[in-house]
Amino acid sequence: MKTLIISDIHGNLEALQTVMKSAQGKGFDRTWCLGDIIGYGPNPNECVEAVREVAELVVPGNHDWAVLGKLDINNFNADAKTAILWTRGQLAPGNRVWLASLNVREVVGQFTLLHGSPRHEIWEYITDTSVAAKQWDYFETAMCLYGHTHVPALFTLREGKKHGNTFSFSFPWGKPFPLPKSRLLINPGSVGQPRDSDPRASYAIWDDEAGTWTFHRVKYPIEITQRKMRQAGLPIRLALRLSYGW
Secondary structure (H helix, E strand, C coil): CEEEEECCCCCCHHHHHHHHHHHHHHCCCEEEECCCCCCCCCCHHHHHHHHHHHCCEECCCHHHHHHHCCCCHHHCCHHHHHHHHHHHHHCCHHHHHHHHCCCCCEEECCEEECCCCCCCCCCCCCCCHHHHCCCHHHCCCCEEECCCCCCCEEEEECCCCCCCCEEECCCCECCCEECCCCEEEEECCCCCCCCCCCCCEEEEEEECCCCEEEEEEECCCHHHHHHHHHHHCCCHHHHHHHHCCC
16 A cells, blocks of 8 residues: 655645645555645645545644644744734634644554654654654654654664664655664655755655655646735745745
8 A cells, every 4th residue: 555645735735736646646545644734825725625635644733733723823933923823814614623623643553643743743843863862752653754844854763772873864766765674753844835945845655565665856836826825915935935945
């Protein structure tokens, strides 16, 4: 079975539609979403409805919670706060109820799914090996899938070792590769707002029969999303950053 794994869509419908079309061309059987479906982008309802239709498992992100009033928006920067308030005014009641029903952590087979980190499912950023090394005691499965940073990543734990033995694993793009035989933390990157200096939408596919993982990038019509954001009156910086992948 092949699993499409997406995260951090952020109301970017063009990016989401492009990713789904690209993934369909490669084949997949189910979809998991690691949160932040909304926030920043101009199509919150359309993105929520698309994820509701296709995803088997979904966990909420910090922007999802902020729009629902579950987080203090004063902890966000000014542009993000503006987008959250705008999204609150746009989100349909049914989509609000559905988002509020999501569990912050899901476990399926050898995977734990969450948005931020095993220690703090909603908010903590796993940015480097020092942060990743502190996560292993907070989940029991072999692998944990997370999002939040908007940067594709894979961290490994050497067998039989604990803290101080966490490493960042280098991976190829667009080619299936066998995962290391160790405990893993894996981030598929962001669909709607990449932050690794590559503006293309990012996603991943896990093939459990072959035991392979593939990171994918796909170009989408950024200018359409940017035009919608300007028309909606969303902060111009949020639109501009999409062109640069930051």
